[in-house]
Amino acid sequence: MSDKTIGDSLREQGISRRGFLKFCATTASLLALPPAMIPQIAYALENTPRQSVIWLSFQECTGCTESLTRSHAPTIEGLIFDHISLDYHHTLQAAAGSAAERAREEAMKKNHGKYLLIVDGSIPTGNPGYSTIAGISNLDMLKEVAAGAAAIVAIGTCAAFGGLPKAAPNPTGAMSVSDLITDKPIINVPGCPPIPIVMTAVIAHFITFGKLPQLDNLNRPMAFYGQNIHDRCYRRPFYEKGLFANTFDDEGAKKGWCLYKLGCKGPTTYNACATTKWNDGVSFPIESGHGCLGCSEPQFWDGGSFYKPLSVPTIKVHDVMAYTAIAGAAVGLTVGGLNAMKKTNAVKQHETVTIDDLERK
């Protein structure tokens, strides 16, 4: 870690105090912190040295890195990235082969106990040969690097919850970071991919406050995953009014009505898409006319069809219903038949009682 603070490097670039405050105000907005926190953020950023970051990519598609690097530079998230020391990221770094691995080992040694570990991709636990880097299995590398980390950020649904590799039948025995590492603070930043701003904001929060932000029950930062898509959706009033799109090209779809019937998973999804949006704030899936897939939730691949409403069972019920009805009818008819036989027998065995019989007693 160099001793230069973020404040120092901003000033070196000729950024005024006003500019710095603008940066802090935007960071506060990113972190969903009340504007009253701006002075605290300003103080922390003014005095914090550059943070060493090691980024490990396991069973992943590089979509998370794509999302991050496609964030419209130079933005606030770009600024934050300028001021961390990304010591290892095998897709982005210039060094390759043993030089790259040496950079990782050096950073680990130099900043032991202080560096931030970012992981994207899930970890195969079946055959270690499913995914290796420089001949080291993902599991071994994760354990080695996690040991000296101050905290771990699991970026993307694969690292956070297992994601696509873990979807049934999970051929590689994929696991999430928190399935394997239990002795370090872990923050999950799920999404397929996560919103770039969310990734940088989490890093910014760690730099600013030296600790993880407030997390929810799935270890996701509350600031971004505290509210669900449905609650923050601009189409929500149509749900309340009972106005739904029934197909992707009907009148309702054209008028921008609620997509619940088309399988939107907004009600069970916690993410910041509805407020932070994508592509520099242009829109988010629901705004583009497609329901939410719930990509920031565990097992979103196995949660039933993307195009069936949430209130519908995830299984095919028609066969079950038909067979059950047939079995029920068969048993019902048998019981009815048995009852009828009993009745007939009773009638047969019925003996007429005469006055004499009664008087005999």
Place this chain on the structure above:
Amino acid sequence: MHINQILNHSNAPIAPLLNEICHALEKLLLYHENTLIDLHSLPFSPHDITQLVEFLGKGEVEAYLYALGKSIFWETNFAGVWWIEHYNSEESLINRTIEIAYCPSILQAQTEDIQLGKQQLQQLIKSFQ
């Protein structure tokens, strides 16, 4: 557009926002306390924002700040209610807020900058002597 028309045609929580602004103005008058409302965290569609801008209107003052990209400030038709848009150097919008203040806090000269300016001016004066 009339406020009722806006409220009837919009799905955004415009009425609660107007209430919040009203309370903030009260706070400003009573305690001289500024309030910043972050519009990014509210579920407003671009259409809602346009309507809100139209409703609040533009007052007498408009200001620009050039630091890390442009920022635009204008006082709305309601004195003390400022519309603020921060852009980055690529000219894309990064933050939109409403500040309820006598003057937006970021527009005021900052103590550190004033100190720096004073030093520079003193040096300049010295060099003349």
Place this chain on the structure above:
Amino acid sequence: MMSAVDFLAWVRGPMFNIALIIFIFGVIVRLLEMLLIGRKPDYSEARESAFAGGVRTIFRRFMPADTGTLQRSTTVIFAGYVFHIGFFIVLLLFVPHILLIKDTLGIQWAGLPTPIIDAATVMTLLALLVLLINRLVNPILRFLSTFQDYLIWLLVFLPVLTGYMAFHHFIQPYQLVLALHILSVELLMIVFPFTKLMHTFTLFFARWYNGAIAGRKGVKA
């Protein structure tokens, strides 16, 4: 421990299957068993149509029989109506419920805006509470009440309550409260065929039999 997501997946998948099988199987067996018992042939000459009498009674019994009954059991009748109507509005006119019916039975109809459903839910819950209090306060009703009566009350109350809680996000995360809501309905489906809940179907047969017998005799019942 099972996560909320796993729990929701379970109630929307395997558990729904189990509940559905027990519900359909149980209802069909019990209805057939009851209907196949049949009735003794009536050899008397019909004075009037048994059919018309049966149909008439099915509908007429939706109204309180006489002012005496109405006065004696005002609470039960009034709260009972509010509960039943409210319950059916919530069950059959809330859009996510209609989508479930569409997916399982293939039929659908228009739903109501959620504020109306919300109001109906509150009415239903209040009516159910009134009915429970009445059952506990009225000495005769309390004496006649069995464990099953209280169990059924609870099992009917829970889906409405959890549905209300789910809609208003009273429990976080939403997956958990939604799963609890679905589970409560599944419990109701499982006990349905074996308890007095069967009156949903049997009330029509019972009324039909009564009405048909009376109608045949020419009694305006």
